[in-house]
Amino acid sequence: MADPELDAITVDGRALPPAEAKRYMLLNKPRGYVTTLSDPQGRPVVADLVERAVRLYPVGRLDWDVEGALLLTNDGPLTHRLLHPRYALPRVYEAQVEGKVAQSDLDRWRRGVTLDDGPAKPLNVELERAGPRESRVRLTFVEGRKHEVKRFCEALGHRVRALRRISFGPVALGALRPGQSRPLTAREVGALRAAVAAQPGQRRT
Numbered sequence: 644m645a646d647p648e649l650d651a652i653t654v655d656g657r658a659l660p661p662a663e664a665k666r667y668m669l670l671n672k673p674r675g676y677v678t679t680l681s682d683p684q685g686r687p688v689v690a691d692l693v694e695r696a697v698r699l700y701p702v703g704r705l706d707w708d709v710e711g712a713l714l715l716t717n718d719g720p721l722t723h724r725l726l727h728p729r730y731a732l733p734r735v736y737e738a739q740v741e742g743k744v745a746q747s748d749l750d751r752w753r754r755g756v757t758l759d760d761g762p763a764k765p766l767n768v769e770l771e772r773a774g775p776r777e778s779r780v781r782l783t784f785v786e787g788r789k790h791e792v793k794r795f796c797e798a799l800g801h802r803v804r805a806l807r808r809i810s811f812g813p814v815a816l817g818a819l820r821p822g823q824s825r826p827l828t829a830r831e832v833g834a835l836r837a838a839v840a841a842q843p844g845q846r847r848t
């Protein structure tokens with residue numbers, strides 16, 4: 644065991660280059676940006692929105708037309724854990740959906756649906772606004788399956804018109820506007836680490 648920040652590690656007498664400092668950013672990804680570092684089709688990418696001096700990788704994905712909380716970091720092991728289904732990190736979304744969702748429909752939403760890649764059941768569902776033609780629903784999911792929220796709402800008969808992720812695990816978007824980013828606070832990084840700390844009896848990956 645060695646600590647790259649405290650120990651001098653040499654190989655055949657030569658010092659290893661210092662470990663790159665870990666960086667953690669929160670971006671409010673705007674609609675119309677692809678969650679990648681470069682796009683062969685030349686579309687705008689999230690890397691355009693954060694300083695490029697250090698290469699930071701997105702933690703998971705948001706669809707091109709989805710806005711909201713996206714973490715970026717060069718901490719590969721933490722990224723791996725944050726996305727691992729074992730830790731079931733809650734992701735909270737606000738979905739603007741077609742049609743009227745009544746309070747009495749929510750039981751059906753809470754029971755979940757079966758999608759073509761298996762059952763989908765949110766951890767929590769709240770109705771924020773119900774208009775005659777459009778409603779706003781707040782949904783918490785603990786996994787990051789492809790287009791999961793859109794597919795879930797559509798299976799219930801309510802196509803998603805706009806989707807926004809307002810938090811990822813313990814990190815909330817707050818007042819950050821689309822296109823803006825900020826470094827995570829030490830407290831947020833600590834909370835992320837705590838959320839994916841191995842439980843007693845769990846094997847570390």
Ligand code: URA
Pocket residue numbers: 704705706707709788789790791792793794806
């Ligand atoms: N669910 C979706 O449908 N799209 C996303 O980008 C994230 C969750």
